[in-house]
Amino acid sequence: MSRNVYMEINHTLHLLNRAALGADYNTLKKCSALSREALVDKLFNDSKQFAPLKIKVNGLPDKKDFKNLSKQEKKELKKKLKDKVRELNTDWLQKLISGEEALRERMTFFWHNHFACRDDNPITLLELNNLHRQYAFAPFKQLLMAVSKSPSMLLFLNNQQNKKEYPNENFARELMELFTIGRGNYTEQDIKEAARSFTGWAFNRETYEFEFRANVHDTGTKKFMGQSGDFDGEEIIDIVLSKKETAIFLCTKIYKHFVTDKSDAKIIAELADFYFANNYDTEKLMRKIFLSDWFYASANIGSLIKSPVELIVSLSKTLKANYQKPEVLLYIQRALGQVLFYPPNVAGWPGGTNWIDSSSFIFRLRLPSLLANGGVIDLEMKDDMPEEFMKIMEMKMEKQREKVNSKMGCNVNWQQIENVFTGKSIAEIASSLLSHKLRDEKIKLIDDNQLRDRIMKILSIPEYQMC
Amino acid sequence: MNRRNFLKYSALASGTLLVPNFLKAFESKNILSGNKKLVIIQLSGGNDALNTIVPYTNDLYFKNRAGIAIKKEQAITLTPELGLNTGMKKLMELYDKGFMTIINNVGYPNPDRSHFRSMDIWHTASNSNEYLQTGWLGRYLDSSCNGCANPHHAIEVDDTLSLALKGELKKAMALKNADELYKLTKENFFNKLVSITDDKMLTEDNLGYLYKTMIETTSSAEYIYNTSKTYNNSYVYPQTALGKQLKTVSTFINSGMETSVYYVSMGGFDTHINQLQQHQNLLQTFADAVTAFVNDLQKSNKLDDTLVMVFSEFGRRVQQNASNGTDHGTAGNMFLFGNKLKQNGIINEAPDLTDLDDGDLKYKIDFRSVYATVLNNWLGVSDKEILLQNFAKMSFV
Known part of the structure; x- marks a missing residue:
């Protein structure tokens, strides 16, 4: 109905608010001369490029030298690292404000919250942030896999300590509860079995790169979500993604963040079917949302409290x-x-x-x-x-x-x-x-x-x- | 222009605040459980329990802490087994009067050693593998404060509000200074917006929630300002941040404010390096401020209705580290202060240093049992609804 005609100003503002964290008046004016489809295209085109966020790491010693530092040097280094995390914070915020690659940054911000992580090392923290940015619109599996193997997340959710003899369930639990399928769709036993599959997923303390430690990996048979086999971590992720409930969980979260916090079962089911059928292609999903008429329903406009x-x-x-x-x-x-x-x-x-x-x-x-x-x-x-x-x-x-x-x-x-x-x-x-x-x-x-x-x-x- | 004219126009210029009528109906006193006050002191960073209540005759203690142990002659004797850290000398005034209760070995199953995660667990009273978005005191407001129109029924003396005080429907109020908040809310434009807002506009949606918050805050800020200024607190407190916060709480209580929960915190307990002197100083700051507070309330006859509860997100490891400090551990101790304590002094066994879990103390009392006791026996509300599980009640109050 409203396709291929100019958008009403409050529809343009609505889309820019939700997809680009707002806009200054001139941008709003320019965008309101576009049709809904043209504006959605523009938002994606402007974000085609993946420009990683960078910080200057000069003056930070190589991580592998950390052990050899004196107490005083360690203390100074810790302070430096803290300052760098702060710098990272304000640099990113200023980038968000700049409006460059606005939609990609908006999605990065969404994933930053979805895969919430704390880490006092600015380098690994930045790497994780850049993964959110790089795979912002990619099929969800790529993003999930990259995040699951990132040093920040491995450290934060204790997978470094997840070994055959002493499995640590932290990562396996959050993977299911918060990152993919949500409560009510798995059992405590599923968590235990999945944790076994992720044993040996770690990162190298010197290079800070992912490594699979075969010697602490549990190669035995796991019974997970009704299937059994000698599953490794990647296979567990595949099984979780093969469940429709995962698409429903993710679409509910996206709908509540981008559309309105009152969930609508019918729309979410439709979105989940679409996301699932399209291999969790996040770009397709977001386009579908921004182009649909219900996105512009008056009850949704102005319904969210700005974070x-x-x-x-x-x-x-x-x-x-x-x-x-x-x-x-x-x-x-x-x-x-x-x-x-x-x-x-x-x-x-x-x-x-x-x-x-x-x-x-x-x-x-x-x-x-x-x-x-x-x-x-x-x-x-x-x-x-x-x-x-x-x-x-x-x-x-x-x-x-x-x-x-x-x-x-x-x-x-x-x-x-x-x-x-x-x-x-x-x-x-x-x-x-x-x-x-x-x-x-x-x-x-x-x-x-x-x-x-x-x-x-x-x-x-x-x-x-x-x- | 003379002073009189100036005042006249100033009053004009600052606009008048109109409280919408629907709020008047709620302005009754003590909707919450009677007159009882609960004051919570949070020690942030993980207070080292073993150097707070010192097992000064335990060889294992000295063995594990060669560089930082508190020697027998320095500890202040409480029992043949346990003594107070040197810095907490002042607390003996309260201990001798029976105004102090110490609970050892407080923690929870599957302890988390991260500051913020463990603090969340204490704030929300969740299990350690569960994420709750509401705090236990927030849920107390939700369930017991149905009729409270305004957020000042629980007050955190700080700039931001802790998770512990956020409920689903109700939230407490954070303020450092009653005058400042009052001035901030006393903005012409806000007051005018409030005056043209009626209950029809306070719909269930998010915008309605914002207007409701604006009205409630304005109203509470005015109430707190007007009530607290009626009491002039001349009691002398230590000039520390905690001393000042507790003096503010005392002023609020003494002025007859209808607030039932007060929340203050003190940081710095993350003692990884050279902790001995530093920790002693922290405990002294704490002890001096609390002693002043309790004595002040006793003097003004408000202690009968006030219970103080002290916690930290975890204790520290039994074995000291290589920097004469301690790293993040598990179980810790809690303090309670008041003159209605049914059990005082140390009410349970000392930490067992022979039975450790990977170098950490095993908890014996779930902190939620302490919460349940305070909710049920002190505030007189049903704890299960608030804590979402049943916990054994204790008998210290």
Whole structure:
């Protein structure tokens, strides 16, 4: 129906919010001149390239030399590694903000949460992150296999310790519970048997490359999900992927992340059939979602609460924010409860209303004003106020702005933002920033004289927290 | 312009806060279980239990910890077997009055040695192979605080809210400073948004949830600010972060706030290197602050209704490491403070250093038994609903 015609602006905004973590006004404008299919094509084409995230590892000694370091040197190295993980964090966040390969980065962010992992080694952590990026749209098996063999994950889920004599079930359990098929579709015995199959999956402590240690691998017969054989880890993964329940589990998660957190059994079943029939081809699945009419149903638009990272990225795009002090980005993530590379546990961030508690929510609402306006949202001046008083207020506010701005170190080019919105009504401005249509009473509250104050209020309204 | 005019216009400029009518119905007192207060102190990083409650006559202790053991003459004697770390001298004031309970060997099956995973387990009261998204105190709010309109029924004195205090429907409130939060919420624009929001708009969807949170936070911030300012706390606390947090809690309790759970934490217990002095300092900070808090509440007659519970995510390994520190271990000890303790002093056996699990202490008491006891016997609520399993109850309260 809406194919091959221009999209409504709120549909364009919806797609960009969900598939690209938002967009600045000019991008939105350009994209809204495209049909739904053309925009989906564009998103995939812009992300064709796989550009790995890189950090400078200069100054870090070779991992194999670690043993020979003195205590003091080890301590210094640990601090360096920590700093590098922080650098990794802000580098990635800035890349997300840049909007380059936006859809690929969006998917990387999804897999980052799906395969949540903690590791204090920035090099292996970055490798894992680049696997999520490289296989972002690939058939799921490729991604799963690569992740399962990555040093970060092997270490995090204790597969280094998974040996024939003392099997460690951690990886096998999370593989099924969180990465593939989900609770209720396997037994405790299946976990025990799968753990035996993964014995010997390890990485070399010197080269940090995957290695299969045949001497600690259990070659015996395993009974797994109704089949029996001398299965190794790869065969276990094949069996799990051969179950339709795995496609249902993954599609449910993707649907809840990209469409709406109220799951729809009929749509999910349809998606799972499709994903399963197409060999878990993630690109095909995502195209199907972004092209379907139900994706644009009004109940889905603006139905999700932005995660802190989504909020920071979309807001920074809107403001074209330039962070002079990258560590401020870390501070904001911490205050909002989501720090890239530090998921709370292997289950990832719980999301939804879990993001919202009283104090962090007030900080969320104030974030736009803190980044762009010295923390000032509403400088309520009444026409009947004595001029003398207005002056005092303005001076006070100016002082506060300076103080906050120097703390946040975030440059926002207001001239540029205002140029874009000059001459537009409040409703027009709001419709390019918010997924929800504002009621008249709310528009009235935004009716300031200054364009900047209007924009500030639109960004500070709870609706801006939704996408 | 004179001061009077200034004030007049300032009031005008700051807008007026209108609490929507539907909230008024909920503004009754003590919807939660009576007047009982629970104060939780989290020691983050994994407190070394063996150097906290010291088995100062145990040869195995000295054998395993040649570089960091606390000698008999330095430990403060509690029993012929066990003594307190030197840094916790102050606690003897409470111990002698019967205001302190120590539980040894607290842990859980299949212990996890990762800080954050083990902390999650303590926060959610889950099994170690299970991931719960809600905290045990959050579920307490969910099940016992149906009518509570506002989040201030449990308060964490910090900037961010811990998982322990997040429920499915209800969440506690995190704040460091009542005045600051009040100022943050007292924003013209938010207040105006609140004033045009009625209950029809507070639908079940996510946007409705945001508006509900905004209204509740504004309302709670105002309540906390107005209530807490009625009490001037002149009791002298140590000038430490924990001392300040506990002083805030005392002010809240003494001002008659209807909050039933308070949560504070203190970090630094991850003592891998040269721990002896460092650990002693940490324990002293802890002991001095807690002693001040308990004495303060006793003086103001609020101790009758207050129970303090202290935990850490794990204890540390029995054998010290090569850097005169200790690595992540398993079972640890918990403290309780109050004047209504039915068992005080050390209430169970000392750690058995001859029966270890791969070099780690075996737990004897599941921490969820302690939670169950506190929920059931102190807060007077049904623990099973909250802990999602049945745990044996103890009798310390």
